[in-house]
Amino acid sequence: MIEGQAPAGVSEITSRLVSFSGPNGMQVVGYIDEGVEATWNERVAILAPRYGETKKNNLQLAYTLVANGFKVLRIDQTNHFGESDGTMDQFTLPGATDDLLAAVDYIDRYFEPDALILVTSSISARCGIRASALDCRITGLVNLVGVVDLDRTLQAIYQRDIFGEHVAGASEGSIDILGFEIDAANFHKSLVDAQMQDLRGTIEDAKKIKVPVLYLYAERDLWVNIESAKKVISQCQKGSFRVVPNVGHEVHEQPEAVRFTFDEIISFCRQGLPSDRLEIAKACKTILIQQNKIERARLQKILSFSNSEADFWGDYLGKFGIMEQAKYYIEYFSKMGTLIGAFRPADVILDAGCGNGFYGVGVLRSLSQHLPLMDSSACPFHYCGIDLTDTGLLRSYSRHVDEIVELQRESLVQLKGVSFSYRKLNFDLVGGAEGRPLPFSNGSINKVCSSLLISYLKEPVDLLREFYRVLKPGGVAVVSSMKPGCDMTVVYHDSVAAAYTEGNDRDAKVLLSAAGKIKVKKDVELYHFFTRQELSDLARDAGFTDIEVYRSFGDQANLMRIVK
Numbered sequence: 229m230i231e232g233q234a235p236a237g238v239s240e241i242t243s244r245l246v247s248f249s250g251p252n253g254m255q256v257v258g259y260i261d262e263g264v265e266a267t268w269n270e271r272v273a274i275l276a277p278r279y280g281e282t283k284k285n286n287l288q289l290a291y292t293l294v295a296n297g298f299k300v301l302r303i304d305q306t307n308h309f310g311e312s313d314g315t316m317d318q319f320t321l322p323g324a325t326d327d328l329l330a331a332v333d334y335i336d337r338y339f340e341p342d343a344l345i346l347v348t349s350s351i352s353a354r355c356g357i358r359a360s361a362l363d364c365r366i367t368g369l370v371n372l373v374g375v376v377d378l379d380r381t382l383q384a385i386y387q388r389d390i391f392g393e394h395v396a397g398a399s400e401g402s403i404d405i406l407g408f409e410i411d412a413a414n415f416h417k418s419l420v421d422a423q424m425q426d427l428r429g430t431i432e433d434a435k436k437i438k439v440p441v442l443y444l445y446a447e448r449d450l451w452v453n454i455e456s457a458k459k460v461i462s463q464c465q466k467g468s469f470r471v472v473p474n475v476g477h478e479v480h481e482q483p484e485a486v487r488f489t490f491d492e493i494i495s496f497c498r499q500g501l502p503s504d505r506l507e508i509a510k511a512c513k514t515i516l517i518q519q520n521k522i523e524r525a526r527l528q529k530i531l532s533f534s535n536s537e538a539d540f541w542g543d544y545l546g547k548f549g550i551m552e553q554a555k556y557y558i559e560y561f562s563k564m565g566t567l568i569g570a571f572r573p574a575d576v577i578l579d580a581g582c583g584n585g586f587y588g589v590g591v592l593r594s595l596s597q598h599l600p601l602m603d604s605s606a607c608p609f610h611y612c613g614i615d616l617t618d619t620g621l622l623r624s625y626s627r628h629v630d631e632i633v634e635l636q637r638e639s640l641v642q643l644k645g646v647s648f649s650y651r652k653l654n655f656d657l658v659g660g661a662e663g664r665p666l667p668f669s670n671g672s673i674n675k676v677c678s679s680l681l682i683s684y685l686k687e688p689v690d691l692l693r694e695f696y697r698v699l700k701p702g703g704v705a706v707v708s709s710m711k712p713g714c715d716m717t718v719v720y721h722d723s724v725a726a727a728y729t730e731g732n733d734r735d736a737k738v739l740l741s742a743a744g745k746i747k748v749k750k751d752v753e754l755y756h757f758f759t760r761q762e763l764s765d766l767a768r769d770a771g772f773t774d775i776e777v778y779r780s781f782g783d784q785a786n787l788m789r790i791v792k
């Protein structure tokens with residue numbers, strides 16, 4: 229893609245909020261994104277959000293479409309997360325399909341376009357297939373990583389037969405679908421009645437679609453079976469199938485994959501237009517950022533997060549235990565340990581955001597191997613775990629005590645020269661002009677581990693400045709964050725599979741639910757996942773110059789090693 233090749237005037241994109249009547253009289257809320265009238269190619273694209281996301285997540289694609297001459301309607305689904313009417317627990321796929329049909333009505337009535345293309349992804353793509361089978365005003369369908377067999381996809385995610393269990397009477401009122409509690413009976417019955425629960429129904433719909441369909445399959449998609457997706461597309465009269473290389477279900481994970489999908493979508497949408505052979509234009513970054521800011525503020529205002537942060541993390545940590553059996557998590561902490569380096573007698577270690585104390589356990593095990601003569605040290609080796617939650621601190625403490633007892637029983641080491649302490653502290657109140665300091669004197673700490681914490685802080689640079697202050701010269705901190713657009717499905721798949729092997733399938737379900745809530749907070753930008761560059765910039769702002777950044781956790785997290 230190149231910048232500046234867009235039809236004249238597309239740097240003047242406007243987004244106006246609209247609403248119209250959807251299923252059962254509920255209001256569907258959306259944005260119309262458009263450039264100046266002279267640049268319009270008479271085609272409109274309707275963008276449906278992914279399940280659990282809002283129209284804000286489609287902003288970049290919408291503005292890229294507008295930069296290439298289209299008008300766009302981005303909607304929030306009803307009975308879903310976002311601004312449209314209804315509550316998420318009542319979400320159904322037939323209901324989401326009705327939203328799309330209402331959007332088609334709206335566009336047809338007010339714009340009378342030459343072409344109307346639906347762009348849908350993941351679970352909502354199933355609704356796109358149904359809508360395209362029903363409504364001949366839809367002239368093209370883009371299906372990005374579309375779920376074609378919901379039953380199978382949910383089995384792949386949860387490693388359980390969710391619907392089978394529901395039919396057998398196991399679900400009590402609600403089921404968790406990717407982090408959201410949904411009315412089980414309503415969701416399942418509506419799927420079965422509408423024949424949308426499995427591959428058979430999707431194939432029947434595909435046979436009815438006469439317009440061009442583009443399926444974009446993510447090469448490393450764990451949730452959608454490639455053969456099933458191909459089968460569906462082969463039943464469409466004008467189906468085409470493209471593979472997005474080197475990426476999983478969350479294509480936003482890779483900038484190259486995003487570019488690839490945007491190019492494919494734009495080329496598909498403008499087929500038959502004179503502009504077909506023009507280079508694809510990018511959306512202007514400045515106006516994208518401006519609009520994103522407006523929508524973020526709007527979303528933060530309308531969404532209420534009932535839990536306090538401490539309660540939220542307390543709950544989350546209670547469910548996070550199963551992650552510790554996951555291969556990628558173990559590998560990630562092993563990398564963390566290597567980057568932090570070996571311990572010496574009298575070292576002082578700070579575990580900032582210690583959570584359930586997993587790192588502290590690693591510290592103790594490492595001590596048993598490397599410091600057989602700890603008790604001869606005049607100054608004790610000290611580990612201090614700090615976190616926001618009592619739950620995490622208590623769990624850290626009790627497991628560390630267990631570990632110490634175990635080590636002493638094995639007589640591997642007499643841990644007399646080792647002490648552990650714990651502190652409850654909100655890092656949002658640390659550092660900065662108003663904040664208080666970390667409870668350590670200047671240059672008193674040898675090593676800091678801060679695993680997956682800074683993404684959840686309001687001003688992470690303040691904490692990094694404090695790390696700089698308390699570290700000894702030559703002291704090391706390792707600070708990590710999930711990467712932006714990380715594909716949590718990779719991580720969950722791994723931990724859910726591990727939990728299943730251990731017989732902890734209920735925990736797996738609960739972890740998925742909690743992780744869904746983190747994603748929501750990330751989407752509304754209360755949380756921030758950092759790129760490698762952003763991590764380095766933060767460290768530099770905090771005073772560090774010796775900075776290295778690595779990738780770990782199934783390629784989903786960035787780890788930064790900084791030395792004072």
Ligand SMILES: C[S@@+](CC[C@H](N)C(=O)[O-])C[C@H]1O[C@@H](n2cnc3c(N)ncnc32)[C@H](O)[C@@H]1O
Pocket residue numbers: 537541542545580581582583584586614615616617620653654655656678679680681684685
């Ligand atoms: C994703 S967990 C990571 C836990 C652990 N470090 C690990 O990697 O397994 C995030 C941790 O940060 C803690 N946390 C979040 N916000 C915090 C804050 N404002 N102050 C202190 N701790 C916080 C949470 O309580 C939680 O233990």
